[in-house]
Amino acid sequence: MKNIILLVIIIGAAFIAFNYFQSSGGAMPEDEKEIARVEENFDGLAKNFKQAIKSTAVGGLDTTSELDAMLIELERIEKEVKSLEQTAESQTAKDRLNGLKKKITGFKNKNGI
Numbered sequence: 001m002k003n004i005i006l007l008v009i010i011i012g013a014a015f016i017a018f019n020y021f022q023s024s025g026g027a028m029p030e031d032e033k034e035i036a037r038v039e040e041n042f043d044g045l046a047k048n049f050k051q052a053i054k055s056t057a058v059g060g061l062d063t064t065s066e067l068d069a070m071l072i073e074l075e076r077i078e079k080e081v082k083s084l085e086q087t088a089e090s091q092t093a094k095d096r097l098n099g100l101k102k103k104i105t106g107f108k109n110k111n112g113i
Helices: 002-022 030-059 064-087 091-110
Strands: none
Touching: 030 064, 030 091, 064 091
16 A cells, blocks of 8 residues: 555656646746747647638638737747747757747648738
């Protein structure tokens, strides 16, 4: 019984530590935290964009204003990526920014933006 309780405590501690370091609370440099935040913003925007397009196609809803706001947000994200490129210090940060730029370009090409 003691072994089971000890195992549960160890697994719980490992899970908490894993989440702490994955959620930008760990020893991640500041520029990489900013990049992670911008990536999360872009991923959310892409998800909402797809949902708005689906709503238009399926239900015939007018999502023009939503899509316009998303395009403005996309422009803001692109400007933020360019700004972060100028201040990125580590190679890891530069690589993440290049990956994010490719994701944005792919998203724009796929959606005809």
